[in-house]
Amino acid sequence: MDTEKGKEKRGTTVSRAGRLCSRFAQWAESHHRLLLVILMAVQCLGLAAAFFFFGPTVFPDSPSYMEPARSFLENGVMADADGQPTLFRTPGYLLLLAAVYGLGGGNGAVVLLQMLMCAAMGLMIYSVIRDISGKACLGLGGLLLWVLHIENYNYALSILTEIPFAFFCVLGLFFLCRFWQRGRYRDVTACLVSLNCGLLIRPQLMYYSMIVAVLLLGASVLRKVSWKITLPYVCLFLVCFGGWCLRNQYRFGDPQYTFIRHKDYFEYYAPNVYREVEKVSLEESKRYFRELLEETAPDYDRLSSVVDQLYVLSDIGKTYVKQHFGAFIVVNIKGLLQEMFAPGVSYIERFGLPPWLAWCCCGFFAFLLAVTYGIYAVGFLRNWSALTRLDWLIFLTNVYLMASTAVVGYSRFRMAFYAPCLMGAFLCWRRFDKETCGKRRPHGLRRGKADGRD
Numbered sequence: 001m002d003t004e005k006g007k008e009k010r011g012t013t014v015s016r017a018g019r020l021c022s023r024f025a026q027w028a029e030s031h032h033r034l035l036l037v038i039l040m041a042v043q044c045l046g047l048a049a050a051f052f053f054f055g056p057t058v059f060p061d062s063p064s065y066m067e068p069a070r071s072f073l074e075n076g077v078m079a080d081a082d083g084q085p086t087l088f089r090t091p092g093y094l095l096l097l098a099a100v101y102g103l104g105g106g107n108g109a110v111v112l113l114q115m116l117m118c119a120a121m122g123l124m125i126y127s128v129i130r131d132i133s134g135k136a137c138l139g140l141g142g143l144l145l146w147v148l149h150i151e152n153y154n155y156a157l158s159i160l161t162e163i164p165f166a167f168f169c170v171l172g173l174f175f176l177c178r179f180w181q182r183g184r185y186r187d188v189t190a191c192l193v194s195l196n197c198g199l200l201i202r203p204q205l206m207y208y209s210m211i212v213a214v215l216l217l218g219a220s221v222l223r224k225v226s227w228k229i230t231l232p233y234v235c236l237f238l239v240c241f242g243g244w245c246l247r248n249q250y251r252f253g254d255p256q257y258t259f260i261r262h263k264d265y266f267e268y269y270a271p272n273v274y275r276e277v278e279k280v281s282l283e284e285s286k287r288y289f290r291e292l293l294e295e296t297a298p299d300y301d302r303l304s305s306v307v308d309q310l311y312v313l314s315d316i317g318k319t320y321v322k323q324h325f326g327a328f329i330v331v332n333i334k335g336l337l338q339e340m341f342a343p344g345v346s347y348i349e350r351f352g353l354p355p356w357l358a359w360c361c362c363g364f365f366a367f368l369l370a371v372t373y374g375i376y377a378v379g380f381l382r383n384w385s386a387l388t389r390l391d392w393l394i395f396l397t398n399v400y401l402m403a404s405t406a407v408v409g410y411s412r413f414r415m416a417f418y419a420p421c422l423m424g425a426f427l428c429w430r431r432f433d434k435e436t437c438g439k440r441r442p443h444g445l446r447r448g449k450a451d452g453r454d
Helices: 002-030 032-054 063-075 091-102 107-133 136-147 151-155 162-182 185-201 203-221 227-252 260-278 282-296 306-323 325-341 345-349 355-382 389-403 411-427
Strands: none
Touching: 002 032, 002 136, 032 107, 032 136, 032 151, 063 091, 091 107, 091 162, 091 185, 107 136, 107 162, 107 411, 136 355, 136 411, 151 162, 151 345, 151 411, 162 185, 162 389, 162 411, 185 203, 185 227, 203 227, 203 389, 260 282, 260 306, 260 325, 282 306, 306 325, 325 355, 325 389, 325 411, 345 355, 355 411, 389 411
């Protein structure tokens, strides 16, 4: 008897909560313009306050972008501080910095531009969710979680690729969703241009772009996608990717797109695996590999080419990772969790809060991240059978962006996938027609509309 009353009471509570949420959603829907203005004002004020108190932030990696940009303006060569052409940085962000510096701006102007990008991403999150779902309240939910994401305010101030790279990823998804709705050729063109801009800014999209190129070629051969979409993308990819590879072939005699991973295997991947295996600190891990380098390559410093030195470092790191591949998987899983949930402690510490208050803030922001992923997971599983190809494309894009940087485990790399994650999360909660959604061909891939004949 008590059990039945308890079940009835819980059912009543859930019903009341459901009605309350429904009423709030209706109220938000009817006042969406006002709420949109308020949320955007909060974000802009937060960005302005961060800029006022902290100004542009130069991280340890920042000079590796700033120096080649200045060198390009002065000498026409993207060179590091030692005068050697940059091995590790791709040209996208360097050209952006060079353009700002060339127009007389400094790091402050760069930060202001990145703040505009950050605000624009919020608007695109809202617009995509609202237009696809038909519900402004869902778009407001995504925008709210974006505004409350504290890392936005940290990396908008930073001379790093985080905000520009995230911006072009979001811009690509924005135009993809417009293409999905309207089937206009110019939207898919803008999407593919944005994807290649992201590739030029950070090599993280290298394999993703290759996969897209192969899939588009296959789909065009099978007459599923128009060649008017595939050929411009493949040509643009070859110009951006192939052009920088040719530059590296000319400068270094090796057509790699970037040599950053050669260094990362020795400085990050292998030391993190060694730390997992031996249960030592990261500094001890790095010291072990420096000693290993001295033992296995005593003539390392006498090698004539920096590229040859990088291959030696890469071989040492790769060899250790292959020998402990199980530990490498564990490191990736731990790194992914840290990448997803680390609340931005370094930025919170800049405010000089009492320790207890700082920990409360960290807990709050970690909770918001958990809410975001929870919304995505529940909505995705709840509507599994009704998800469209657009939902799957956004989901797989998020998986790629998460997995490609998981081994390092830095929260800064969350900037690449957090906005796309919000888009996917709230789109999973739109109303589906479960009988037809899974069977319907996406509007943008119908040959007539994809050809621009709509």
